[in-house]
Amino acid sequence: MRTIAFYSPKGGVGKTAAAVNIAYLASQSQCKTLLWDLDPQGAASFYLAGAEMVKGKKLSKLLEGKSPIAKFIHEDVYPNLDFIPAHSSFRNFDIKLEHEAGNDMLRQMLAPLSEDTSLVVLDCPPTLSRLTEQVLELADAVYVPLVPTWLSLNSWIQLRDFAKDKKLGVKKLKPFFSMADRRKRLHREVIASPEDYLDQPLDIIIPYASVVERMGEEGLPLEVLAPRSVAAASFRQMWARIKQQLWKR
Numbered sequence: 236m237r238t239i240a241f242y243s244p245k246g247g248v249g250k251t252a253a254a255v256n257i258a259y260l261a262s263q264s265q266c267k268t269l270l271w272d273l274d275p276q277g278a279a280s281f282y283l284a285g286a287e288m289v290k291g292k293k294l295s296k297l298l299e300g301k302s303p304i305a306k307f308i309h310e311d312v313y314p315n316l317d318f319i320p321a322h323s324s325f326r327n328f329d330i331k332l333e334h335e336a337g338n339d340m341l342r343q344m345l346a347p348l349s350e351d352t353s354l355v356v357l358d359c360p361p362t363l364s365r366l367t368e369q370v371l372e373l374a375d376a377v378y379v380p381l382v383p384t385w386l387s388l389n390s391w392i393q394l395r396d397f398a399k400d401k402k403l404g405v406k407k408l409k410p411f412f413s414m415a416d417r418r419k420r421l422h423r424e425v426i427a428s429p430e431d432y433l434d435q436p437l438d439i440i441i442p443y444a445s446v447v448e449r450m451g452e453e454g455l456p457l458e459v460l461a462p463r464s465v466a467a468a469s470f471r472q473m474w475a476r477i478k479q480q481l482w483k484r
Contacts, residue, residue: 236349237481240357240374242367244397245390248380249413252447253470254358255282257378259456260474262316267353269308269317273328273370274360277321283312284454293322297344298331304344313456317352332365341369354481363397371403375481378437380413383425388432395434409480411437411473439473442466 241254251274258270272279296302304319312318332340345355359370371377379394381387391410398405410433416422429436444466446457453460457467 236345236352236355238345238355238357238374239477239481240359240370240377241380242357242359242361242370242377242394243380243387243390244361244363244394245387246361248382248387249441249447250361250380251278251282251358252450253378253380253413253441253473254356255279255450256456256458256467256470257474257477258316258354258356259313259458260471261354261356261478262313263458264474264478265315266478267315267317267351268356269319269348269352269354270356270358271319272321272358273366274358275321275323275326276360278451279318279358280320281451281454282456283318294328298328298340304347329362329364329366332369339369339372341366342373345373363393367397368401368403371398371401371407374407376409376477377407378477379408379410380441381410381433382414383412383419383422385421388425391433405434409435409437411439411441413441414443415440416443437473437476439469439476441469441473 241250243250254270258268262268270279297304297307307319309318309320357370357374359367379391381391395405395408398408412426412429415426425432426440442465444464446461446464447466450457450460457464457470461467
């Protein structure tokens, strides 16, 4: 079982859209996939809603070890795609982790799924916290979406320094440009020389597109909503890179 995370310390950068689209593409390539929305805001549920909102359950029993993780899974939201939706109680996750210092709780929660799941995709909240530390420890790779702006690039520096300080494996961090608008001069300049700003950037650019915003309105991943769009093609390229990196051995 491989685990990847989509994370950014800055909100509004296209993190959840990337997590949902990559999870869907993975599932459609015959990879048994679990998407876990760890962000209490629960945006991933809107992108996967379809005709009915996917509701989460309180995390308390799972955190206390009274319920197995399987009870929180909505199976086959799409073929080969299972989903653990967020719940407002997820805000207590960090509190629990602080009291369980040294306990690799997230890894222990996911361990029972290893026989039936090929890929776990974690959609993470935009915080630098104990949960972030555990995600960085657990994940085989952490994909970091960045809008080509100075504020977003500054958030990358903060994350990179955080990972270095905590000795959590900076090489796991895979930054990529998201919501890129080539009509803007700054975006064009930053995109033109990514190595000047990022360490080991992923050679994928996710464009700013209204069709991505429609995912929330329609409750559909892009491959279902608008497979011929430029954004959908970019996510297909991204999944090809991720698959190559995860299973290159």
